[in-house]
Amino acid sequence: xxxxxxxxxREEYVEQAYFFQxxxxxxxxxxxxxxxxxxxxxxxxxxxxxxxxxxxxxSELKLTGALTPAMERLSHYFxxxxxxxxxxxxxxxxxxxxxxxxxxxxxxxxxRADGASPQGMFLYQFEALCRNRLGYDRGLEAVAAxxxxxxxxxxxxxxxxxxxxxxxxxxxxYVRSEYYRMxxxxxxxxxxxxxxxxxxxxxxxxxxxxHKDPLFLFAALHRQLGYPAVPRPPRTRDAADLVPVLARxxxxxxxxxxxxxxxxxxxxDLAKFYHPPQGDAG
Numbered sequence: 407x408x409x410x411x412x413x414x415x416r417e418e419y420v421e422q423a424y425f426f427q428x429x430x431x432x433x434x435x436x437x438x439x440x441x442x443x444x445x446x447x448x449x450x451x452x453x454x455x456x457x458x459x460x461x462x463x464x465s466e467l468k469l470t471g472a473l474t475p476a477m478e479r480l481s482h483y484f485x486x487x488x489x490x491x492x493x494x495x496x497x498x499x500x501x502x503x504x505x506x507x508x509x510x511x512x513x514x515x516x517x518r519a520d521g522a523s524p525q526g527m528f529l530y531q532f533e534a535l536c537r538n539r540l541g542y543d544r545g546l547e548a549v550a551a552x553x554x555x556x557x558x559x560x561x562x563x564x565x566x567x568x569x570x571x572x573x574x575x576x577x578x579x580y581v582r583s584e585y586y587r588m589x590x591x592x593x594x595x596x597x598x599x600x601x602x603x604x605x606x607x608x609x610x611x612x613x614x615x616x617h618k619d620p621l622f623l624f625a626a627l628h629r630q631l632g633y634p635a636v637p638r639p640p641r642t643r644d645a646a647d648l649v650p651v652l653a654r655x656x657x658x659x660x661x662x663x664x665x666x667x668x669x670x671x672x673x674x675d676l677a678k679f680y681h682p683p684q685g686d687a688g
Contacts, residue, residue: 412482418454419516425450426508426509426515430509433504443464446460462480478493491510491540506638514530514534526633527552528555528563529628531552532546535549542570550564558603559603566578575620576613576615580609582600582603583602584609586602586609611623
């Protein structure tokens with residue numbers, strides 16, 4: 407049975423970042439997954455636990471054809487949020503592109519290596535769920551299980567899991583900020599017994615973005631807190647962009663229909679496809 411994860415050494419996160427980056431680059435080149443894993447296994451730092459994790463992922467990939475089962479069983483090494491993102495990317499009915507998923511994981515684990523804060527990590531993970539429509543119920547459950555959060559954080563994240571969509575995200579952050587405590591103290595209101603999870607700066611930003619598009623809130627918090635920007639899903643083609651593509655396909659279909667008609671009338675005249683070599687007078 408998998409044990410609960412604890413925070414890993416920095417070198418583990420650095421190698422994980424390289425692992426997800428390399429997977430994304432080589433998947434874009436349509437390289438076979440097993441070959442990519444074998445290649446990356448020889449490249450990553452041998453003094454870390456990542457080579458052993460890749461060996462297990464290779465064996466599970468041969469059995470199940472997916473990476474998620476191995477990541478979930480290696481819960482002492484891969485965070486639940488990482489496994490959840492990979493599961494959504496491998497879901498045939500899902501809408502998360504694998505390249506976007508790997509870039510989400512690369513930026514998240516690089517942020518861990520650089521010294522992530524619980525505030526920045528939550529905002530990054532929550533924005534990733536929002537932008538890619540990954541689902542709040544199971545997504546926030548995976549976020550709450552991350553080892554970077556203490557029990558107070560986990561309790562609040564699980565509460566947000568039931569409140570998101572009902573209450574404004576800015577309000578949820580504001581009422582658990584140090585700035586909210588300061589405002590309540592100035593008004594002489596009774597002190598809230600719940601501890602502040604966000605600082606004064608985050609509280610001011612949340613208050614200023616109440617009843618606005620949550621993307622404005624995320625953009626402001628990203629600028630001020632310095633956590634990584636969340637990769638955006640690839641833009642779908644506009645109708646105007648599809649017209650030339652459809653026109654070329656219609657031309658090819660028409661050419662095929664003409665060839666079939668000629669064949670039905672008695673055969674295809676291949677002479678018209680031949681051209682004399684350049685410089686040959688004949």
